Amino acid sequence: MIHQQRLVEEFIELVKVDSETGNERAIADLLKQKFSNLGLQVVEDNSMQRTGHGAGNLAITFEPTDGMENQPVIYFTSHMDTVTPGKSIQPAVEGEAIVSDGTTILGSDDKAGIAAMLEAIRVVKEQQIPHGKVQFLITVGEESGLKGSRYLQKELLKADYGYALDSNGPVGDIIVAAPTQAKIHVIVKGKSAHAGVNPEDGISAIQVASHAISMMKLGRIDSETTANIGKFQGGSATNIVCDSVEIFAEARSLVEEKLLKQVEHMKKAFEEAASKFSTSVDFHSEIMYPAFRFEEDHPLVIKAKQAMIEIGRSPRILSSGGGSDANVLNGYGIPTINLGVGYENIHTTKERMPIRELVKTAELVISLIKQN
Structure with missing residues (x-):
């Protein structure tokens, strides 16, 4: 027909x-x-x-x-x-x-x-x-x-x-x-300083963020859940200790409870890294769809x-x-x-x-x- x-x-x-x-x-x-x-x-x-x-x-x-x-x-x-x-x-x-x-x-x-x-x-x-x-x-x-x-x-x-x-x-x-999906947006704070003259006075936001990510479970979490860091940006010059990093990430799962657990895990990793380096993070997540x-x-x-x-x-x-x-x-x-x-x-x-x-x-x- x-x-x-x-x-x-x-x-x-x-x-x-x-x-x-x-x-x-x-x-x-x-x-x-x-x-x-x-x-x-x-x-x-x-x-x-x-x-x-x-x-x-x-x-x-x-x-x-x-x-x-x-x-x-x-x-x-x-x-x-x-x-x-x-x-x-x-x-x-x-x-x-x-x-x-x-x-x-x-x-x-x-x-x-x-x-x-x-x-x-x-x-x-x-x-x-x-x-x-x-x-x-x-x-x-x-x-x-x-x-x-x-x-x-x-x-x-x-x-x-x-x-x-x-x-x-x-x-x-x-x-x-x-799956349901959560979009994640994180700003990791640092403190600027001259990278060659007084780096010890600075806090590298890149280092803080990298430490946080290194503690995360990412990729395939289980048969129903995934997570990914999609974008990492910050810094302006090699002679300046970076004072801010912006990160865009996501988590997905067929089970809402698993999604929320993964998002909380990622948030905790950022917060613990910020505490370790005596700085702070702004962490925001949003459920995009069920x-x-x-x-x-x-x-x-x-x-x-x-x-x-x-x-x-x-x-x-x-x-x-x-x-x-x-x-x-x-x-x-x-x-x-x-x-x-x-x-x-x-x-x-x-x-x-x-x-x-x-x-x-x-x-x-x-x-x-x-x-x-």
């Missing part, structure tokens, strides 16, 4: 629109036009006022066919923004995949999901497939800390449950668990597995180490799992989108709509 050439052409059209995260206006306007032309109701929310991004999230409603009004409301979500370098993308079909010219990303993360949604809507309408109410949520700012979903105008989303079309791995992969986990016998997972089998794919149940809009939406009380859409080498200039996976993603959306 999928019109492959139409789907490929629409995907190419979408990725050619510049939409690096924070600059989503052009793609948002195009999507509003496309979904509206298909007869769907499109509302742009007010999140732009708080995110500072170029557009708001789009909440799109596909009204039910006659006799299907009492069915549960399902939804699908993808994000419209991309990472850098994502300007002036020149996509091309190379063999059985779509690629960029190698100077930019392709943008299949996550315009593959959006293209699949649009094709699925067309097929459902063309084939007059009965369906309940379906919503589509297209977010901004996913690539900059899930900002769009975190500031979503939640009352626009009326769904009972749904699916994020935003995971790597082939169509068939079902992400049933993903974890989620579903068992294999959860109705949402069962529906996804059945849909995979219907389109000829073998379902594979997986956990993820990364966060997505699915984390945030689960936190709003809307059961959501993340599904593989088959894009490859995302966030690199070698990114590619196999055409067969693009087609299967559209087939999957149709199958899930039919199930409802």
Whole structure:
């Protein structure tokens, strides 16, 4: 039922629109036009006022066919923004995949999901497939800390449950668990002095911070928990004892208690190092989004597995180490799992989108709509 050439052409059209995260206006306007032309109701929310991004999230409603009004409301979500370098993308079909010219990303993360949604809507309408109410949520700012979903105008989303079309791995992969994340920002204080004349009068913030980090458990903490120091900056010249260091870090875990324990461990390491060197630290942490986990016998997972089998794919149940809009939406009380859409080498200039996976993603959306 999928019109492959139409789907490929629409995907190419979408990725050619510049939409690096924070600059989503052009793609948002195009999507509003496309979904509206298909007869769907499109509302742009007010999140732009708080995110500072170029557009708001789009909440799109596909009204039910006659006799299907009492069915549960399902939804699908993808994000419209991309990472850098994502300007002036020149996509091309190379063999059985779509690629960029190698100077930019392709943008299949996550315009593959959006293209699949649009094709699925067309097929459902063309084939007059009965369906309940379906919503589509297209977010901004996913690539900059899930900002769009975190500031979503939640009352626009009326769904009972749904699916994020935003995971790597082939169509068939079902992400049933993903971690919560804490962002950590630390300022380690020191005392400046001349490094050659009177270094003993100074306190090196670099030395204090390094001592703290050396006492931390980092990397893979256990099968459910990770932690990382991502950025360390400070100092101005080699002849000055550094008086301030700024550190950016994170911790993740599938279990909230483990996350909090790891954050406390990192805080304690900084505080003990500061005490040892008679200085101080400012430690701040923030939970960015909650974890989620579903068992294999959860109705949402069962529906996804059945849909995979219907389109000829073998379902594979997986956990993820990364966060997505699915984390945030689960936190709003809307059961959501993340599904593989088959894009490859995302966030690199070698990114590619196999055409067969693009087609299967559209087939999957149709199958899930039919199930409802």
